[in-house]
Amino acid sequence: MKLLTFSTLYPNAEQPNHGIFVETRLRYLVASGKVTSRVVAPVPWFPLKGERFGHYGTLAKVPRRETRNGLQVSHPRYLVVPKVGMNYTPWTLARAARKDIGRILDEGYDFDAIDAHYFYPDGVAAVMLGKYFNKPVVVTARGTDINLIPRFERPRRLILEAAREADGIITVCKALKDEMVQLGVAPDNITPLRNGVDLERFQPIDRTAARAAVGLVPGRFTLLSVGLLDPRKAHDLIIRALPRLPDVDLLIAGIGPERKNLEQLARELGVQDRVTLLGAVPQTELKNYYNAADALVLASSREGWANVLLEAMACGTPVVASNVWGTPEVVAAPEAGVLMPERTPDGLVRALGQLRADYPEHTATRRYAENFGWQPTTQGQIDLFQSIMARKAA
Numbered sequence: 001m002k003l004l005t006f007s008t009l010y011p012n013a014e015q016p017n018h019g020i021f022v023e024t025r026l027r028y029l030v031a032s033g034k035v036t037s038r039v040v041a042p043v044p045w046f047p048l049k050g051e052r053f054g055h056y057g058t059l060a061k062v063p064r065r066e067t068r069n070g071l072q073v074s075h076p077r078y079l080v081v082p083k084v085g086m087n088y089t090p091w092t093l094a095r096a097a098r099k100d101i102g103r104i105l106d107e108g109y110d111f112d113a114i115d116a117h118y119f120y121p122d123g124v125a126a127v128m129l130g131k132y133f134n135k136p137v138v139v140t141a142r143g144t145d146i147n148l149i150p151r152f153e154r155p156r157r158l159i160l161e162a163a164r165e166a167d168g169i170i171t172v173c174k175a176l177k178d179e180m181v182q183l184g185v186a187p188d189n190i191t192p193l194r195n196g197v198d199l200e201r202f203q204p205i206d207r208t209a210a211r212a213a214v215g216l217v218p219g220r221f222t223l224l225s226v227g228l229l230d231p232r233k234a235h236d237l238i239i240r241a242l243p244r245l246p247d248v249d250l251l252i253a254g255i256g257p258e259r260k261n262l263e264q265l266a267r268e269l270g271v272q273d274r275v276t277l278l279g280a281v282p283q284t285e286l287k288n289y290y291n292a293a294d295a296l297v298l299a300s301s302r303e304g305w306a307n308v309l310l311e312a313m314a315c316g317t318p319v320v321a322s323n324v325w326g327t328p329e330v331v332a333a334p335e336a337g338v339l340m341p342e343r344t345p346d347g348l349v350r351a352l353g354q355l356r357a358d359y360p361e362h363t364a365t366r367r368y369a370e371n372f373g374w375q376p377t378t379q380g381q382i383d384l385f386q387s388i389m390a391r392k393a394a
Contacts, residue, residue: 001385002109003029003037004101004135006126007117008093009142010041012062012075020283021142021195021307022117025381027069028196028374034382038072038104038111040097045077076100086121087154093125094132101133113138113385119145119162120155127162136167136388143304144232146176147325150183160184167388170381172305173326191384194329196374197310202287204316204366210291214251221356222249224293224317226286226308227300229256229277234299234322234343236262241345242271245352249274250297253281253289290315295355299343303327313337313369316362320351330372335364 005026009019019041029035046056053060065074078096081088104111114137116126123139130137139162150156163169163185170193171177177190216222227233235252239262242250252262252275259277266272281289290296296312298321305326309319319337321327331337338355340347 001035001113001382001389002111003035003113003115003385004104004111005037005039005115005117006041006097006129007122008042009118009122010039010073011068012041012043012073013066014058014062017280017283019117023068024198024307025195025374025377026071026115028378029381030071032378032382035385037115038074038109039068040074040076040100040104042076042078042093042096044080045096074100074104086152090121090124090128090158093121094128097125097129098132101129105133111135112389113167115385116140118142119159120149123166124158124162127165130167131165136392137165138168138170138384138388139163139166140170140172141176141180141304142172143176143325144302146171146179146183147302147304156183163189167391168384170384173329175325175329176304191380193377193380193384194326194372195305195307195310196377197307197314197369197372199314199370199373201283202290202311202314202369204362205287205291207291207316207362210288213288214292216292217249220249221247221294222251222292223295223297223320223352224251224253224289224312225297225299226253226281226289227298229254229258229262231258232301234301236265237299237343237345238297238348239265239269239271239275241348241352242266242274243269244345244349248352249276251276251278251289251293253278253286255280286311287315290317293317295320295337295352297348297352298322298327299340299348300324300327301343306330309337310369310372313365316366318355318360318365320348320355333368334358335360335368337365 009022043059043062046060049060050057076096079092114126116123116139119141126137169190174192177192181187266275290312296319309330322343323339338351340351
């Protein structure tokens with residue numbers, strides 16, 4: 001099968017970790033030998049390059065075309081209109097991608113279907129493009145696109161229209177399927193296919209050597225939090241718990257607008273010497289931090305399927321996580337870790353105490369993660385696309 005993968009959530013030369021989960025799933029799908037794909041990953045238009053322009057200056061430097069992991073990727077520019085962009089971005093996104101997709105067809109790559117990721121605005125735009133090019137569309141829902149954005153009236157209406165017209169819908173956890181059904185989407189058209197974990201990239205290494213490599217203090221129980229520094233990820237909740245955890249240190253890997261606020265909070269609570277903000281950590285180096293930490297903490301208010309949980313477990317490191325959305329489907333056994341009884345600093349302290357009182361063997365945590373390889377998800381995608389092709393042929 002020939003697919004066209006379409007998403008604004010896709011890595012590029014300037015943002016190598018952006019949407020890495022979309023690229024990873026696609027890499028495994030292509031590695032099956034049954035699928036090929038070209039990628040159209042639009043980025044917002046901005047006229048000026050350079051660090052002085054912050055995030056948008058970085059986006060301006062993204063190449064128009066590149067090759068990543070053997071896949072050809074194009075990055076057309078789409079317009080984001082300040083203040084009203086949320087309501088109009090599906091149209092600007094579809095319009096920007098149309099020329100690149102036309103070029104791909106002219107080059108002889110007559111794809112069978114559009115494989116879109118993230119329902120709004122990407123999935124809505126993909127359905128528009130499917131109509132224009134007369135191609136079936138499958139949209140993957142990943143989290144905030146379903147558990148937050150539909151709170152806004154116009155996006156909700158557009159999501160429901162796109163869901164009715166899409167040829168197939170994938171959700172990365174059962175909880176997101178349940179939420180879509182509650183919104184009014186037909187359950188028969190929704191297929192839950194969880195994300196997997198790269199068991200070769202993320203695996204146990206000598207933990208003493210890993211701790212030394214990242215400069216951890218010997219004998220200190222160390223927590224790791226990984227994710228964008230924004231309120232939804234709730235790194236601040238972990239910092240607020242530290243005054244009640246005097247023998248615990250915290251590493252935070254990620255970049256984002258909350259960095260200064262997190263640094264200030266650590267100073268106000270007198271725990272600044274126990275909090276280290278690592279900045280951006282490439283995926284190739286994350287394995288060292290997962291192995292060095294005693295536990296990964298994920299305190300998010302919303303998650304579809306949090307890949308960092310399985311990445312840590314694959315390295316043998318148990319987790320403490322908020323009990324939200326798809327997370328209970330990931331943390332489903334004692335060897336995996338513990339869910340917080342409530343998403344508060346007190347809830348974190350209690351969950352961490354439970355984990356430390358009955359700390360699992362690292363080998364058991366790794367064995368648990370081995371149940372979450374990519375093969376079932378890859379086969380599920382192949383089966384879904386094949387069934388859609390068969391329906392279209394009939």
